[in-house]
Amino acid sequence: MLFEAARWAPSAFNNQPWRFIFADKKNKSELFDKIFDSLVPQNQVWAKNAPLLVVNIALKKYETKDSENPNAAFELGMAVGNLLGQATAMGLHARQMAGFSKEKLIQNLMLPEKYNPITVMAVGYRGKPKHLSENLKKMEPEFAERTRKPLIDLFIPN
């Protein structure tokens, strides 16, 4: 269901440059560990409890012509955005992580050159803040308000 939502994202020429590697800790623990190993320590602290890690990958080139796809990361983001909506509808929580070593991940997974891993995503049900360290606990919605820039700041006056 999660990946079905991602599948239906729009992309230029319908080129669909999103690819995923997913590892659930229970059935693919070796793969899970290889992905986990690439995360920065701050992410490892909490991501060790996630039941599922996903590598979100953009194809660098179009499959139909030998040229770079300048929109690949954007299109992957559209697909992941769809997936996040689906995850929320299913009561799941998914968090993106740019905090990982691309080099280590490529090495650990022996990823071919044509793939560009953009984020690693942890998916699961939200745990209880009481299981977190004090540092992490204070960032949870129960203790810190979620914030965004005011709407007006998103518009460039001209």
Ligand SMILES: Cc1cc2nc3c(=O)[nH]c(=O)nc-3n(C[C@H](O)[C@H](O)[C@H](O)COP(=O)(O)O)c2cc1C
């Ligand atoms: C591309 C991207 C990379 C991110 N990287 C990390 C990360 O490495 N670690 C992390 O804990 N959160 C990461 N986040 C989550 C953001 O920190 C989070 O969305 C932001 O602080 C706002 O918090 P909220 O979405 O809970 O309101 C990332 C989000 C995106 C979209």
